[in-house]
Amino acid sequence: MRIAVDAMGGDNAPKAIVLGGLKAAAERKDVTIMFYGDEEAIKAEIEGPTPENVEIIHAGDKILSEDDPVRAVRTKRESSMVMAARAVRNGEADALISAGNTGALLTAGLLVVGRMKGVERPALMAALPNLANIGDSVLLIDCGANAESKASYLNQYAVMATAYARAVLKKAAPSVGLLNNGTEENKGNDLTKEAFGLLKANDQINFTGNIESREILNGVSDIVVADGFTGNAVLKSVEGTAAAVMKLVKNAIMDGGISAKLGGLLIKGSLKELMTKIDLDQAGGGILFGVKAPVLKAHGSSNATSVFHTILQAVTIVESGIIEELATTFEKEMPVKKAE
Amino acid sequence: MRIAVDAMGGDNAPKAIVLGGLKAAAERKDVTIMFYGDEEAIKAEIEGPTPENVEIIHAGDKILSEDDPVRAVRTKRESSMVMAARAVRNGEADALISAGNTGALLTAGLLVVGRMKGVERPALMAALPNLANIGDSVLLIDCGANAESKASYLNQYAVMATAYARAVLKKAAPSVGLLNNGTEENKGNDLTKEAFGLLKANDQINFTGNIESREILNGVSDIVVADGFTGNAVLKSVEGTAAAVMKLVKNAIMDGGISAKLGGLLIKGSLKELMTKIDLDQAGGGILFGVKAPVLKAHGSSNATSVFHTILQAVTIVESGIIEELATTFEKEMPVKKAE
Numbered sequence: 074m075r076i077a078v079d080a081m082g083g084d085n086a087p088k089a090i091v092l093g094g095l096k097a098a099a100e101r102k103d104v105t106i107m108f109y110g111d112e113e114a115i116k117a118e119i120e121g122p123t124p125e126n127v128e129i130i131h132a133g134d135k136i137l138s139e140d141d142p143v144r145a146v147r148t149k150r151e152s153s154m155v156m157a158a159r160a161v162r163n164g165e166a167d168a169l170i171s172a173g174n175t176g177a178l179l180t181a182g183l184l185v186v187g188r189m190k191g192v193e194r195p196a197l198m199a200a201l202p203n204l205a206n207i208g209d210s211v212l213l214i215d216c217g218a219n220a221e222s223k224a225s226y227l228n229q230y231a232v233m234a235t236a237y238a239r240a241v242l243k244k245a246a247p248s249v250g251l252l253n254n255g256t257e258e259n260k261g262n263d264l265t266k267e268a269f270g271l272l273k274a275n276d277q278i279n280f281t282g283n284i285e286s287r288e289i290l291n292g293v294s295d296i297v298v299a300d301g302f303t304g305n306a307v308l309k310s311v312e313g314t315a316a317a318v319m320k321l322v323k324n325a326i327m328d329g330g331i332s333a334k335l336g337g338l339l340i341k342g343s344l345k346e347l348m349t350k351i352d353l354d355q356a357g358g359g360i361l362f363g364v365k366a367p368v369l370k371a372h373g374s375s376n377a378t379s380v381f382h383t384i385l386q387a388v389t390i391v392e393s394g395i396i397e398e399l400a401t402t403f404e405k406e407m408p409v410k411k412a413e
Numbered sequence: 414m415r416i417a418v419d420a421m422g423g424d425n426a427p428k429a430i431v432l433g434g435l436k437a438a439a440e441r442k443d444v445t446i447m448f449y450g451d452e453e454a455i456k457a458e459i460e461g462p463t464p465e466n467v468e469i470i471h472a473g474d475k476i477l478s479e480d481d482p483v484r485a486v487r488t489k490r491e492s493s494m495v496m497a498a499r500a501v502r503n504g505e506a507d508a509l510i511s512a513g514n515t516g517a518l519l520t521a522g523l524l525v526v527g528r529m530k531g532v533e534r535p536a537l538m539a540a541l542p543n544l545a546n547i548g549d550s551v552l553l554i555d556c557g558a559n560a561e562s563k564a565s566y567l568n569q570y571a572v573m574a575t576a577y578a579r580a581v582l583k584k585a586a587p588s589v590g591l592l593n594n595g596t597e598e599n600k601g602n603d604l605t606k607e608a609f610g611l612l613k614a615n616d617q618i619n620f621t622g623n624i625e626s627r628e629i630l631n632g633v634s635d636i637v638v639a640d641g642f643t644g645n646a647v648l649k650s651v652e653g654t655a656a657a658v659m660k661l662v663k664n665a666i667m668d669g670g671i672s673a674k675l676g677g678l679l680i681k682g683s684l685k686e687l688m689t690k691i692d693l694d695q696a697g698g699g700i701l702f703g704v705k706a707p708v709l710k711a712h713g714s715s716n717a718t719s720v721f722h723t724i725l726q727a728v729t730i731v732e733s734g735i736i737e738e739l740a741t742t743f744e745k746e747m748p749v750k751k752a753e
Contacts, residue, residue, distance in 0.1 A: 204657040217594060220602040254560060254645045262560040262642050286646045287653030299646075302602050305594045306626045306643050307650045313627030314654035317544040321687055322662055329683030336683075339676025343669030347661055 074103065076387055077157035077166035080110030081135035082173020084374050087111070090172060091118035093380025097388075098127050100381075104388055107166055109153040110135065132156045135173075138373065142176030146184055154178065158185035161366045168387040172371035172380065175359075179218050182361045182368035189396075191403030194219050194226045195363030196301065197370065198234055199308055203292035211289055212238060212247075212296045216359065217305035224267035227251070227298050231278045233362040233399060234296040240393035241386075242295075250284030250294030252303060258282065264300055272298070277402070286310075319348065360386075366396060414443065416727055417497035417506035420450030421475035422513020424714050427451070430512060431458035433720025437728075438467050440721075444728055447506055449493040450475065472496045475513075478713065482516030486524055494518065498525035501706045508727040512711035512720065515699075519558050522701045522708040529736075531743030534559050534566045535703030536641065537710065538574055539648055543632035551632055552578060552587075555641035556648040556699065562640035564607035567591070571618045573702040573739060574636040580733035581726075582635075590624030590634030592643060598622065604640055612638070617742070626650075659688065700730070702739070707731060 078094050080087045087110055094106045105126045108115050112131040116123070123129065132153035136145045146155055154173055158181040160166040169186060171178045175197075183195055196215035203209035214230045215222070231249045238247035251269055253261045258269065260283055272280040281294055286307045289297055299307065322344075326337035361368040367390045371383040390396070418434050420427045427450055434446045445466045448455050452471040456463070463469070472493035476485045486495055494513055498521040500506040509526060511518045515537075523535055536555035543549035554570045555562070571589045578587035591609055593601045598609065600623055612620040621634055626647045629637055639647065662684075666677035701708040707730045711723040730736070 204661055220594060252646065254557060254642055285653075286650035287656075289650065290653060290657045302594055303643050303646050306592065306639075307646050310626035310629065310647045310650045311654045313625075313630060314651045315658050316627075317630045318655050318658045321544055322684070325683040325687040326680050329680060329686075332679045333683040336676040336679025336681075339672045340666050340669060340680065341676075343665040343673040343676075344662070346669075347665040 074388060074391055075105045075107055075166045076384055076391075077107045077109060077160045077169050078380075078384065079154040079157045079169070079171035079173055079178075080108040080115050081132070081153040082171040082178075083371065084172075085376060086172065087114050088118050089375055089377045090380050091115055092377035093375070094384060095119065095124065095127065096377060096381040097384040098124050100385070101388060102126055106384070107157070107160065109157040109160075111153075130156065130160075136177045138174050140174055140177060142174060142180045145174065145177050146180040154181055155185060158182070158368075161186050161368075166366075167391045168367040168369065170369045170371060170380075170383055170387055172373055172375045172383075175217070175370055175373075178368065178370050179361060182364045186364045186366055186368055189363050189365055189400055189403055191405075192363035193223070193229055195361050196226070196230045196233065197359045197361055198230075198237070199359045201290060201308075201311060204290045205292045209292060210242065211292055211294070213289065213304055213308060214296065214298060214362070215301035215304050216299070216308040217301050218361065219301035222264060222300035222302070224264055224271055227264075227268040227300065228271040228275055229363070229403070231272055231275065231280070231296065231298045232402060234298070235278045236395050236399050236402070237360070237362070237390075238295055240395040240398070241389055244295055246279045247295035248281040249278045249296045249298060250281055252286060252289075252297050252299035252307065253283035254285070256283045256285060268298070360390070362399070365400070367391060414728060414731055415445045415447055415506045416724055416731075417447045417449060417500045417509050418720075418724065419494040419497045419509070419511035419513055419518075420448040420455050421472070421493040422511040422518075423711065424512075425716060426512065427454050428458050429715055429717045430720050431455055432717035433715070434724060435459065435464065435467065436717060436721040437724035438464050440725070441728060442466055446724070447497070447500065449497040449500075451493075470496065470500075476517045478514050480514055480517060482514060482520045485514065485517050486520040494521055495525060498522070498708075501526050501708075506706075507731045508707040508709065510709045510711060510720075510723055510727055512713055512715045512723075515557070515710055515713075518708065518710050519701060522704045526704045526706055526708060529703050529705055529740055529743055531745075532703035533563070533569055535701050536566070536570045536573065537699045537701055538570075538577070539699045541630060541648075541651060544630045545632045549632060550582065551629055551634070552636045553629065553644055553648055554636065554638060554702070555644050556639070557641050557645035558701065559641035562604060562642070564604055564611055567604075567608040567638050567640065568611040568615055569703070569743070571612055571615065571620070571636065571638045572742060574638070575618045576735050576739050576742070577700070577702070577730075578635055580735040580738070581729055584635055586619045587635035588621040589618045589636045589638060590621055592626060592629075592637050592639035592647065593623035594625070596623045596625060608638070700726075705740070706736060 098106045134152040197218040198214035200210040359370040438446045474492040537558040538554035540550040699710040
């Protein structure tokens with residue numbers, strides 16, 4: 074198996090990307106890590122000889138976080154991200170990973186790797202920690218690939234996430250909830266009301282009804298299906314709130330006088346363990362589903378450990394055969410629902 | 414001033430409502446608290462003689478949390494909520510407060526109290542804690558009154574919240590952010606792109622551009638304008654995430670062995686203070702803007718203290734004259750933008 078890694082994307086590139094990739098190469102000798110980026114800069118991060126299962130492919134350009142996504146993918150053809158995506162399209166690599174410009178990665182996935190036949194819109198799926206059952210994840214899809222959505226897209230997202238939860242998370246009948254403004258069947262806007270009907274009638278999934286955003290982290294359903302605009306807002310508010318509250322807890326300890334400081338020292342280990350458990354980076358990056366090969370987005374602030382986890386996640390997805398399974402599903406079962 | 418209080422709404426009604434109302438009556442002898450509900454049940458919560466500035470108006474019916482909002486308001490005409498709303502419409506009371514069925518309260522506000530002339534859609538505004546500046550609030554509007562939105566509604570929400578922030582929070586030029594999926598001007602869906610243009614051109618407000626949901630609690634803008642579906646999802650995810658993280662912190666301390674438990678005892682005071690500071694109930698309830706009188710929603714789980722705060726908030730709003738100001742603004746300046 075060969076994984077194409079954009080070595081130049083993300084706040085800590087290329088260092089964190091290269092170190093994470095090397096760790097993955099050491100862990101999985103049967104997987105080849107292909108670094109795309111500035112050859113000199115990548116080599117500078119490799120101590121000693123380059124491992125046998127690591128390749129460096131020089132890219133003279135890179136996409137910046139402030140670049141306009143579509144224009145950047147179209148014009149920066151020799152950028153590390155686009156070259157890595159091209160390798161996947163040409164069958165030279167089995168999956169694409171980047172911690173760079175999210176919009177550009179979605180665009181590269183769609184335009185370069187290519188949409189899967191029968192899929193109306195690819196969607197970005199994130200794994201949130203299930204705080205009621207530490208170690209378990211809740212899958213949120215779409216969390217930002219599409220600003221405008223149709224009910225039929227949401228129905229396809231449910232199928233994609235169900236395949237992932239079965240094959241990768243080993244859940245036999247993962248429950249699917251529809252993100253809505255109330256739990257009752259008649260709740261919602263025009264989009265969610267229509268989506269509710271489609272999901273309810275879909276016998277490929279285990280639909281359990283509407284779910285409100287306040288219940289997502291409690292693991293009420295294994296999968297939460299949302300339109301990309303709302304899913305994006307919810308994902309970012311979960312991240313922002315968790316970070317803000319943890320910071321407040323730290324401040325309360327630091328500003329709470331001598332006994333609070335002493336108490337803080339005593340609970341430091343437990344809190345640190347907690348932080349690791351709920352660290353969103355640890356859960357791996359977001360996955361773009363509905364394209365011909367796995368495209369994984371690592372957080373922009375990814376360190377080497379999160380890059381390592383994201384690469385292993387890509388390996389697991391490729392090994393699971395889920396992409397082939399989805400291709401068969403959408404080509405056979407939803408041939409009339411092609412995007413206009 | 415006279416405040417109409419639905420004594421039968423909320424998880425802890427009528428006890429918490431009556432105790433909170435009595436506390437407000439004791440604090441503000443110049444304000445009359447009008448309890449609507451089961452006379453016997455209300456009286457059972459009052460120890461000693463009923464204070465002079467407290468009135469009990471018997472209501473033989475009540476709206477349940479599981480009732481269909483529109484049907485309940487239309488058919489339960491002798492319910493405590495609808496009777497209280499009617500008192501406001503008839504000028505017998507200056508504001509309406511309920512901790513009951515949110516949808517029913519919005520409906521009662523719209524159908525019974527009545528929409529303000531020139532306002533397209535009333536909106537629900539919530540005050541979130543500004544975690545970067547404890548004691549300050551961030552106003553989120555609309556957080557759930559409208560499942561479907563138009564850009565022009567959002568523009569009016571910005572005017573409503575600005576008037577509130579000026580008059581009640583004493584902010585001279587409160588900044589207004591538009592909730593969006595990115596900070597750049599060209600980001601968003603059709604709705605937010607159009608709303609951006611209207612907000613930018615609106616010289617009645619201090620528009621500072623797009624804001625992502627992860628930044629709301631950091632007080633990046635004083636006011637966050639959102640469509641009601643997304644605003645609702647963000648509000649509930651902030652609440653859910655904050656509660657889940659605080660619970661995890663507690664568990665980490667309790668399950669962390671003897672030293673963590675000792676440490677927990679030492680920081681207990683600081684954490685408790687923190688919980689009070691970020692308690693969403695303390696910030697008061699949501700306010701329905703765009704109707705002819707203040708309609709305040711207290712959290713369903715409100716205790717006496719939150720009811721007390723919500724009543725005082727209503728008094729402040731009535732005293733501020735903001736409702737008259739908004740009525741003048743919308744009638745004069747937006748006469749062509751009536752709802753269809």
